[in-house]
């Protein structure tokens with residue numbers, strides 16, 4: 001099928017529930033094609049498409065590209081904003097630029113009431129991602145590549161061009177006499193992605209084309225879904241949430257397949273720690289084979305008779321301080337009489353044994369402090385003026401697991 005109708009069908013399938021929509025357009029060929037295709041698809045509703053360009057200021061011409069995008073967006077009747085990023089961090093420049101860009105765009109979307117932003121990743125980007133992940137020894141999840149619909153930083157990121165080729169998009173623009181900018185960064189071989197792009201060219205000569213790599217990622221995405229279903233079934237049978245902790249039936253877990261067990265443990269560690277990434281494979285494997293006492297990813301594992309309890313590691317939250325009306329450790333909400341002089345910190349060594357909760361759970365639980373004076377310890381001594389509950393979205397492990 002030709003480009004515009006397939007694009008429209010994809011958009012109807014993935015973007016239907018979102019309106020207005022954001023469009024991240026760098027000025028390169030992929031995202032300029034995205035701009036024109038999206039405007040065509042939206043028709044008279046195009047006023048609800050908002051375009052954004054991040055000017056990284058990393059090289060001459062980046063401001064000109066933003067101006068070019070603005071001009072073309074205006075000609076299509078779309079609003080356009082330029083966000084300027086000033087580099088503050090050292091280290092991997094492309095990674096820093098990408099995460100700054102995503103953060104700026106997400107904040108921009110929140111300001112406009114936009115819940116979903118379109119990105120112009122193509123099949124070639126997907127193929128390069130898969131190759132880079134192969135080179136890093138990724139498993140099924142990594143080889144599934146980028147998702148057509150993903151959630152991060154509080155919004156949805158949609159990639160409606162993931163099955164289309166870069167050359168096809170440029171042809172489409174050329175035929176319509178539309179302009180785009182070539183990113184000089186694409187020729188800089190210091191970047192992993194650029195090296196992957198070159199490697200992809202060589203492999204295509206051997207038959208390992210972008211289309212084949214995209215097929216691989218689609219197979220892997222299906223395998224991942226099956227494995228995640230198995231993990232959720234196992235969680236239903238073998239995991240009980242106890243307040244902020246998880247209690248795992250050790251025998252049931254050890255009887256499950258290692259991959260299912262490993263996924264479940266990784267999910268439990270992420271739910272408790274709030275870390276969006278899973279631990280490294282080697283560290284996880286060591287722990288999952290024995291399900292013994294240990295610490296990983298800011299979480300303690302403690303064996304208790306036939307089970308293993310997962311709880312937040314007290315040391316990991318020792319230095320976490322927040323105001324009483326912010327979520328503490330990203331997962332606890334406190335309520336009580338407001339007083340600007342109070343702060344939330346962990347109960348730490350003021351936790352004592354003998355109550356409803358293990359000392360470890362209490363030590364990593366939130367407490368209200370005035371300087372060094374303990375004002376309230378809601379988990380250890382409930383029923384006082386202060387109470388603590390798990391934040392929405394992090395309060396029910398099994399529900400959380402269904403959406404992660």
Ligand SMILES: Nc1ncnc2c1ncn2[C@@H]1O[C@H](COP(=O)(O)OP(=O)(O)OP(=O)(O)O)[C@@H](O)[C@H]1O
Pocket residue numbers: 023024025026030031052053054055056098101118119120121125193
């Ligand atoms: N400066 C920018 N301003 C607005 N959107 C951008 C900008 N750069 C990239 N994008 C958006 O991100 C999409 C992908 O860009 P790019 O291939 O450079 O990848 P990336 O975001 O760095 O991520 P990855 O390296 O994982 O592919 C573009 O098609 C566009 O939608």
